[in-house]
Amino acid sequence: MNTHEILEIETNHSAGTYTKQPLVIVHGLGASLFDPDGVEYLDCSSGHGVANLGHAHPKIAEALYKQASTLITLFETFPNDKRAELMKKLTSLVDGLDRVFLCNSGTESVEAAFKFARISTGRKNIVAAMRAFHGRTYGSLSATFNKKYREGFEPLVPGFSHVAYNNIEALDKVVTEETAAVILEVVQGEGGVYPAAAEYIQAARQICDGRGALLIVDEIQSGFGRTGRMFAIQHFGVVPDLLTCAKALAGGVPIGAVLIGKRVKNLMPGVHGSTFGGNPLSCAAAVAALGVMEDENLPRQALVKGAYLMDQLKRIDSPHIREVRGMGLMIGIELKQKAAPYIRALQEKKIIALNAGMTVIRLLPPLVISYRQLDHLVDVLTEVLVADLVPAEA
Ligand SMILES: Cc1ncc(COP(=O)(O)O)c(C=O)c1O
Numbered sequence: 001m002n003t004h005e006i007l008e009i010e011t012n013h014s015a016g017t018y019t020k021q022p023l024v025i026v027h028g029l030g031a032s033l034f035d036p037d038g039v040e041y042l043d044c045s046s047g048h049g050v051a052n053l054g055h056a057h058p059k060i061a062e063a064l065y066k067q068a069s070t071l072i073t074l075f076e077t078f079p080n081d082k083r084a085e086l087m088k089k090l091t092s093l094v095d096g097l098d099r100v101f102l103c104n105s106g107t108e109s110v111e112a113a114f115k116f117a118r119i120s121t122g123r124k125n126i127v128a129a130m131r132a133f134h135g136r137t138y139g140s141l142s143a144t145f146n147k148k149y150r151e152g153f154e155p156l157v158p159g160f161s162h163v164a165y166n167n168i169e170a171l172d173k174v175v176t177e178e179t180a181a182v183i184l185e186v187v188q189g190e191g192g193v194y195p196a197a198a199e200y201i202q203a204a205r206q207i208c209d210g211r212g213a214l215l216i217v218d219e220i221q222s223g224f225g226r227t228g229r230m231f232a233i234q235h236f237g238v239v240p241d242l243l244t245c246a247k248a249l250a251g252g253v254p255i256g257a258v259l260i261g262k263r264v265k266n267l268m269p270g271v272h273g274s275t276f277g278g279n280p281l282s283c284a285a286a287v288a289a290l291g292v293m294e295d296e297n298l299p300r301q302a303l304v305k306g307a308y309l310m311d312q313l314k315r316i317d318s319p320h321i322r323e324v325r326g327m328g329l330m331i332g333i334e335l336k337q338k339a340a341p342y343i344r345a346l347q348e349k350k351i352i353a354l355n356a357g358m359t360v361i362r363l364l365p366p367l368v369i370s371y372r373q374l375d376h377l378v379d380v381l382t383e384v385l386v387a388d389l390v391p392a393e394a
Pocket of ligand 1: 220221
């Protein structure tokens with residue numbers, strides 16, 4: 001199939017729920033992606049924060065091949081060596097979170113966390129933050145703030161409310177003895193790359209404790225080394241009751257997980273389940289991915305490279321930049337105007353970046369990105385951000 005045919009088929013036959021880029025990608029290596037003609041693009045999106053290990057990591061390929069020739073599927077009622085290995089590793093990552101529910105995506109892990117919070121507390125209400133993004137299925141969509149995702153799908157799940165992010169007083173007012181859980185991203189990703197203040201997360205823990213509510217942190221985008229620690233919440237010395245994760249956990253293979261603390265009760269057989277959850281293939285990939293994160297010290301790489309990149313970005317002298325913010329290699333460049341034309345200009349110069357809301361360029365490169373690639377990224381961003389691009393939509 002040639003490039004034109006591929007574009008045409010995807011444009012005509014996909015459901016229509018995605019804006020298709022005019023760029024076909026057929027292979028990847030490290031932080032690079034390649035089109036069918038072998039033209040190289042620098043990936044600063046990691047597939048929305050999935051490819052933390054880079055593309056085509058040999059350890060993931062090897063683990064998948066071995067496991068696919070051994071056993072791909074097995075329902076969780078039957079214990080399995082790879083699943084047990086994954087459970088052991090995952091539950092060793094955060095002191096106090098020593099059980100795990102395995103599923104297949106981010107939104108599924110959020111749904112599971114909500115069910116666990118309600119069954120555990122016997123309460124219905126969930127407090128989420130303004131600008132939050134937690135997924136697109138009904139429970140997670142009800143916790144997602146932006147109207148753009150919600151409109152047209154009502155009625156959503158009752159019992160959800162939203163409160164200003166990073167505002168301790170506001171949180172203190174809305175959490176009551178009827179609140180089952182508070183759910184927070186430690187760095188709001190889709191909402192615009194807004195890191196939480198340490199005091200806010202620490203206060204959220206205390207407020208939840210005081211009212212008997214559970215604290216859920218959503219580390220689906222910020223997890224697995226992205227912010228410079230294995231999980232972003234570990235910067236703040238807070239342990240949540242439920243931690244949702246997915247994306248980078250299995251090196252790109254679909255998986256989701258909820259890490260569960262001691263306060264979460266009533267998780268009896270039948271309370272929740274998933275046909276594919278805990279399948280040995282994803283588990284083997286996740287065991288390999290966690291091994292790579294440790295061997296290559298990816299959290300440390302994100303910390304050091306993130307500081308390096310942030311420093312360079314803050315020096316870009318452009319009248320279009322309002323603010324540069326982030327944590328580790330989760331970085332947002334907020335513009336005074338729409339980001340889309342700048343993201344398009346970057347893509348023309350062979351750099352793939354993301355937006356976060358209307359005005360933020362979001363950078364989520366693979367954590368293995370090289371310093372040469374980071375320097376190139378800064379050069380191209382500097383070139384693009386001094387240009388006066390009039391938004392096509394304006
Ligand atoms: C913080 C956060 N939560 C939940 C999700 C939903 O994950 P998924 O797309 O795997 O369902 C995302 C996806 O971008 C996310 O960033």
